[in-house]
Amino acid sequence: MKKKPNIQYTIRQVPEEVDAKLRELAVKEGCSLNYAVLDALTHAAGAKDSPLVFHDLDALAGSWVEDKAFDQAMSAFEQVDEGLWK
Secondary structure, X not given: OOOOOOOOOOOOOOOXXXXXHHHHHHHHHOOOHHHHHHHHHHHHOOOOOOOOOOOOOHHHOOXXXXXXXXXXXXXXXXXXXXXXXX
């Protein structure tokens, strides 16, 4: 089996915002900065089969609270006006 070459890049002039986001990502994912950068490059280059997963709304998951007054107020939006569909 042929070993893949270990290719290295030197990237200069990384904007501070990009550096901060990559470092944040590494901490959040519990991985090295190198791995976070490689993963970001892999996704951006379209070289990964799995889709990019976003976690923007994770804080809302499981936070639904039943509210009968809200449900009642929203029920009017469930009515179909047949006159508008002709």
